[in-house]
Amino acid sequence: MARRSRAPGAALDKSAARALLTTMWRIRCFEERVAQLYRTLQVHGLIHLSIGSEGVAATVCGHLRDDDAVYSGHRAHGHALAKGAPMNETMAELMGRSAGLCRGLGGSMHLVDTAHGLMGATGVVGGNLPMAAGDALKSKVDGSDRVSVVFFGDGAVQAGHFHETVNLAALWELPLIFICENNGMAEFTPRSAHTRVASVCDVVAPYGFECRIVDGSDVAALWSTAGEFVEAARAGNGPLLLECGTHRFRGHYEGDQQAYREALEESEEAKLDPIVGLERLAVTKRWLRKADARAIEAAARAEVEDAVAFGRDSQPLSAGEAAEFVYAETAE
Amino acid sequence: MAQTTFVKEISQAMARAMRADERVIVLGEDVAEGGPYQATLGLSEEFGRDRVLNTPISEGAVCGVAIGAAQAGLIPVVEIMFIDFITLALDQLVNQAAKAHFMSGGQLSVPMVLRTQGGSGGRAAAQHSQSLEAWLTHIPGLKVVMPSSAADAAGLLASAIADPNPVVFVENKSLYFRREEAAGDPDGEREPIPLGRAHVVRRGRDVTIVAQGRLVGDALDAAERLAADGIDAEVIDPRTLMPLDLDTIADSLRRTGRAVVAHEAVRTGGFGAELAAQLQDAAFDYLEAPIQRVGAPFTPVPLSPTLEDAYRPDGDDVYAAAKLAVEWADVVEPVTISERPD
Numbered sequence: 280m281a282r283r284s285r286a287p288g289a290a291l292d293k294s295a296a297r298a299l300l301t302t303m304w305r306i307r308c309f310e311e312r313v314a315q316l317y318r319t320l321q322v323h324g325l326i327h328l329s330i331g332s333e334g335v336a337a338t339v340c341g342h343l344r345d346d347d348a349v350y351s352g353h354r355a356h357g358h359a360l361a362k363g364a365p366m367n368e369t370m371a372e373l374m375g376r377s378a379g380l381c382r383g384l385g386g387s388m389h390l391v392d393t394a395h396g397l398m399g400a401t402g403v404v405g406g407n408l409p410m411a412a413g414d415a416l417k418s419k420v421d422g423s424d425r426v427s428v429v430f431f432g433d434g435a436v437q438a439g440h441f442h443e444t445v446n447l448a449a450l451w452e453l454p455l456i457f458i459c460e461n462n463g464m465a466e467f468t469p470r471s472a473h474t475r476v477a478s479v480c481d482v483v484a485p486y487g488f489e490c491r492i493v494d495g496s497d498v499a500a501l502w503s504t505a506g507e508f509v510e511a512a513r514a515g516n517g518p519l520l521l522e523c524g525t526h527r528f529r530g531h532y533e534g535d536q537q538a539y540r541e542a543l544e545e546s547e548e549a550k551l552d553p554i555v556g557l558e559r560l561a562v563t564k565r566w567l568r569k570a571d572a573r574a575i576e577a578a579a580r581a582e583v584e585d586a587v588a589f590g591r592d593s594q595p596l597s598a599g600e601a602a603e604f605v606y607a608e609t610a611e
Numbered sequence: 612m613a614q615t616t617f618v619k620e621i622s623q624a625m626a627r628a629m630r631a632d633e634r635v636i637v638l639g640e641d642v643a644e645g646g647p648y649q650a651t652l653g654l655s656e657e658f659g660r661d662r663v664l665n666t667p668i669s670e671g672a673v674c675g676v677a678i679g680a681a682q683a684g685l686i687p688v689v690e691i692m693f694i695d696f697i698t699l700a701l702d703q704l705v706n707q708a709a710k711a712h713f714m715s716g717g718q719l720s721v722p723m724v725l726r727t728q729g730g731s732g733g734r735a736a737a738q739h740s741q742s743l744e745a746w747l748t749h750i751p752g753l754k755v756v757m758p759s760s761a762a763d764a765a766g767l768l769a770s771a772i773a774d775p776n777p778v779v780f781v782e783n784k785s786l787y788f789r790r791e792e793a794a795g796d797p798d799g800e801r802e803p804i805p806l807g808r809a810h811v812v813r814r815g816r817d818v819t820i821v822a823q824g825r826l827v828g829d830a831l832d833a834a835e836r837l838a839a840d841g842i843d844a845e846v847i848d849p850r851t852l853m854p855l856d857l858d859t860i861a862d863s864l865r866r867t868g869r870a871v872v873a874h875e876a877v878r879t880g881g882f883g884a885e886l887a888a889q890l891q892d893a894a895f896d897y898l899e900a901p902i903q904r905v906g907a908p909f910t911p912v913p914l915s916p917t918l919e920d921a922y923r924p925d926g927d928d929v930y931a932a933a934k935l936a937v938e939w940a941d942v943v944e945p946v947t948i949s950e951r952p953d
Contacts, residue, residue: 399707403706409674416683443673604716605712
């Protein structure tokens with residue numbers, strides 16, 4: 280039986296709602312702009328957008344400290360921004376410029392910002408899982424109350440790394456939170472084509488640690504559950520797994536024609552959109568007015584334009600400069 | 612002088628590093644029990660099981676844990692019991708560890724050592740006997756160390772642990788229990804040996820033999836036989852394949868004009884091929900003969916003792932290759948341009 284963590288997480292309130300909405304609009308506007316920039320070859324590489332799952336990134340990272348670690352996957356923009364990566368440098372990184380977070384050497388799938396605890400993102404599905412466990416091992420060795428979080432999709436659950444890491448994390452009782460964004464699709468094919476196990480929680484059930492399914496478009500539910508989980512991990516009751524049901528509004532990657540699935544009706548999309556849901560809740564609760572929400576959105580769009588200008592002002596590294604980063608310098 | 616063994620030097624080098632720096636941890640299958648070759652013997656007793664961690668048989672995740680722990684500030688020494696099993700950890704090693712510093716624009720570093728052992732001779736067949744180090748030298752961001760003696764093993768491991776990059780430390784199982792003279796007090800300190808500096812094991816004028824790992828000892832035996840034939844061989848152990856001390860090796864080749872590259876790995880695509888190409892680039896005008904390569908045939912390692920013994924490159928192969936390099940002009944008819952086929 281899964282053991283239950285004790286204290287319920289703090290309920291969503293006015294200030295948290297406002298902060299989350301701001302984070303989610305920053306991610307949404309950033310990614311919408313990235314999609315445009317991709318079509319005109321101004322950002323490079325394989326671009327995977329997280330539109331539809333901003334609520335997961337915002338709520339989980341909203342409970343984390345700078346020294347808590349986040350490992351992300353190929354759909355990393357939201358996690359990076361929510362964890363505190365500055366938007367200017369994040370955009371410059373996607374543009375391959377030297378002012379980018381990683382000097383333009385990593386790009387969309389490999390965002391790192393150690394100053395804010397974004398310790399890695401990987402384009403190899405599942406590859407981030409054991410590294411996050413290693414980060415959590417450091418906390419355990421130190422006796423620190425740092426928490427490690429790893430974001431991954433349901434597609435990663437069929438990878439060997441997932442099972443090996445879940446086993447190790449449970450065995451060593453690591454302060455690690457697995458956050459599965461289960462959008463029901465692994466690249467181009469539905470989950471049912473990959474596994475007979477109904478939920479990710481079913482997969483990890485035998486290990487006996489806390490796992491829970493939450494609606495990834497319900498920001499209030501995400502906020503309180505994520506808070507509860509982070510508190511539990513910080514208190515040494517890890518690992519834990521949170522399975523967030525989300526909808527992937529875009530294709531697997533930008534340019535994906537999505538011939539494999541039917542488009543949703545607009546009214547259905549709105550029901551699945553965490554931003555629409557949070558705004559409706561906040562207005563109903565009188566935490567903010569519709570005009571406040573529009574102002575938050577407008578500010579996010581303006582910030583994104585500044586970030587694009589920031590990126591354009593910077594040049595890529597030279598080949599010689601880039602080669603300097605292959606090895607860390609050895610002390611004499 | 613007191614005697615020592617390769618495994619003893621390895622375990623003591625780890626113990627010294629763990630005493631000096633509490634960030635150093637050891638993890639791997641059965642390491643807290645000493646491991647199948649006793650390379651981690653005594654560590655869990657001295658440092659406890661919080662710093663000497665037994666792991667499940669999960670090479671991929673264990674390597675990933677080491678990387679994540681290194682990125683967070685620990686210095687993990689992770690053991691992959693046989694290099695044959697490194698295949699299971701290659702995603703982590705190649706896609707994550709090797710690229711972290713580069714892809715993060717220098718924000719991350721991965722100060723870890725992956726210790727493993729390879730080599731044939733144990734009658735263990737093709738999945739426990741390979742020499743796969745050349746694969747690793749193909750990956751920018753990894754360092755690859757191959758000690759050839761107990762004396763070198765301790766000093767090289769100390770430097771590998773101190774290095775801020777992911778270092779793969781490839782030991783050879785047939786060297787583990789060979790008795791050697793200790794480089795000092797058998798339980799005392801050892802000088803670190805810097806990575807990227809080759810060791811000229813024997814000075815000579817007529818032919819340069821560059822040998823890796825177990826083949827260094829075989830090359831020295833071959834050099835004695837060559838000496839009896841009036842051939843004065845220089846034997847160089849690169850010690851680290853990446854970074855490679857090409858200068859020392861190319862300088863030697865410029866003096867001798869002839870070279871043999873020798874390793875236990877399959878010859879095709881082996882590190883000797885890379886070394887021969889780099890030497891040709893560096894010293895083509897000095898070559899008196901084609902660079903000779905010694906390595907295993909292009910088959911998996913066979914089980915049967917007679918087959919395995921025939922398969923293993925040894926001193927006889929090095930001797931024959933060096934003879935051919937030296938006598939090239941006498942045994943090979945020169946071809947003039949006009950005789951070349953169209």
